[in-house]
Amino acid sequence: MEDLIGKVFARLTVFEHDGTRGKNSYLKCQCSCGAVKSVRRDALLSGDVKSCGCVAKEIAAAGKARRAQKRLERQRNRPLAKAK
Numbered sequence: 378m379e380d381l382i383g384k385v386f387a388r389l390t391v392f393e394h395d396g397t398r399g400k401n402s403y404l405k406c407q408c409s410c411g412a413v414k415s416v417r418r419d420a421l422l423s424g425d426v427k428s429c430g431c432v433a434k435e436i437a438a439a440g441k442a443r444r445a446q447k448r449l450e451r452q453r454n455r456p457l458a459k460a461k
């Protein structure tokens with residue numbers, strides 16, 4: 378089995394073996410956000426897991442920010458629309 382210690386998968390850097398659970402081997406990874414997460418080896422290799430979960434949070438936050446921005450724009454445009 379190829380040693381993945383020190384390898385980087387997207388935001389995750391493998392730094393330690395974390396044993397096996399059932400048929401799956403786990404690797405301890407440090408995310409670029411600083412969080413440490415135990416990730417299934419196959420999920421890491423297949424690219425299913427790219428971060429500790431902070432990416433999903435960021436995407437959600439970005440979506441929220443975008444929606445808030447749109448709402449602001451609509452509010453800003455309202456008086457203009459009225460003036461027409």
Ligand SMILES: [Zn+2]
Nearest residue numbers: 408410429431
């Ligand atoms: Zn993270």
